[in-house]
Amino acid sequence: xxxxxxxxxxxxxxxxxxxxxxxxxxxxxxxxxxxxxxxxxxxxxxxxxxxxxxxxxxxxxxxxxxxxxxxxxxxxxxxxxxxxxxxxxxxxxxxxxxxxxxxxxxxxxxxxxxxxxxxxxxxxxxxxxxxxxxxxxxxxxxxxxxx
Numbered sequence: 001x002x003x004x005x006x007x008x009x010x011x012x013x014x015x016x017x018x019x020x021x022x023x024x025x026x027x028x029x030x031x032x033x034x035x036x037x038x039x040x041x042x043x044x045x046x047x048x049x050x051x052x053x054x055x056x057x058x059x060x061x062x063x064x065x066x067x068x069x070x071x072x073x074x075x076x077x078x079x080x081x082x083x084x085x086x087x088x089x090x091x092x093x094x095x096x097x098x099x100x101x102x103x104x105x106x107x108x109x110x111x112x113x114x115x116x117x118x119x120x121x122x123x124x125x126x127x128x129x130x131x132x133x134x135x136x137x138x139x140x141x142x143x144x145x146x147x
Contacts, residue, residue, distance in 0.1 A: 009070045026089070034069065035069040075095075076091045
């Protein structure tokens, strides 16, 4: 789903005339800064990443918030149809703010930071739990269909 959300956003940026490469990177930085308070590079540095994918090293909550920021940005862009790079920067910032507000609400409710310095190797238990939950769900659906 995270990959799909990103693709939908980049397709929207392409439709708005945004150039791949530097412009995508700048818009991604603006979106990331708006929800996390850090640029993509700062976020990668927090996690101790060099060449690894930031997305692949996010916790479930971080990933969901990133997806929310990307999805909100895409939805705003489709509704407003911004023209030019600067208008797209503004849309990316507002889309990121939606997720930033959600992050702050979660942090206020839990009393702990959402953004973690943990890498994928430290988050593998989450992936294992997700796979096991999907297997259990599929088995339940198969049992229901057999009835």
